[in-house]
Amino acid sequence: MTSSVPWQERLSAGTEAVQDEVIRWYQKTPEGQAYVPTMIWGTLQTEAYATVILGQVVDFLGVPDDVRAGVAKRLQRQQVLYDGEHHYDVVFGEQALYTNIGGPEVMREQMDRILRDIDLPSLTLGIIPATARVDMPPVHAFNLHGDEAHVELVSSGPNVTEPSELDLYRKAFSRLSDAALYGEAAEELLQKARTFWGGARRG
Template sequence: MTISVPWQHRLSTGTEDIQNEVIGWYQRTRHGKSYVPDMIWGTLQTEAYATVILRKVVDFLGVPDDVPAGVAKRMERQQVLYDGEHHYDVILGEQSLYTHVGGPEVMRGQLERLLREIDLPSLTFGVLPATAEVGMVPASGFSIYDGERVNYELVSTGVDITDPAELALHNKAFGLLSSAAYYGNDAKELIEKALDFWSSEYE
């Protein structure tokens, strides 16, 4: 089954309620997978980075402005990284390290956080190089929750998929992305390269 709900409906009361909903998803999920091609995964965002992202959401969609409350909830959701009860396989596209969010200072703080957190026991963290050859056509970002539900965040709507055949295809896609991604020191080198860019090119 596929369910699509427009963001302006889901965010009709602002960003806090949807962030509460997402906290619930993450607390219930013991093993999650996320592929994020062009921005930082929300559960690793710094407060400054998340503030810029949610401000863009509010301004773009014209929904009630409760950005500080939404950011606070996004920070609260990150506790799943430290409670020892969850594990997340996360693949960022290399582009996510360069997508301009909030300026050089925000980007430097964000990349420094990735370097601090990359070895967390709760994470299997990869970066997909921009030049990587992947055995599938380019795909939008998606998240898989305990192998039971796939979620997409599109421009105008959020989409949830629960059909077993579609779930199997998404797991296959994630495996192909994972096979092409860099992990460990190789991933750190890509992040450090991007950090050098934000520390020099944009000073």
């Protein structure tokens, strides 16, 4: 079964309420998986990066502007990385390190944040190099928590609970993980991106 409510409806009162939903979702599921091909996973975003992202959401969808409150909740959700009770397997596309969110200063700070947290016991982070061969077609971002997959689309964020569909998402995550680099190799990609943003000009 797949259920979906349009983003404009879900965010009709602003971003804070949806962030509260995500906090509850994370707190009740101690283990999760996430594939994020073109941006930084929300649970690793800095305050500056999250502010730009939620500002773009508000502007694009035309929903009430409560960005400061939404960002505060997004940062609150990140406590699952430090409470000793959760673990997340996360795979980025290398493009996520280069998608310009907020300019060089924001991106440098974001790379530093990931480099600081990459060795957390609660996190297994892989990065798929831009030129890596992946044994499946390109797909959208998604999160797996328990018996549910959350999919990030332009107009909505469907939740998938049909077992046969969930099996496909798990299969997809396994193949994406197989193409990713971990440990020192992932850190090298992050350092490369950090160097790039360190030399980039504002603009």
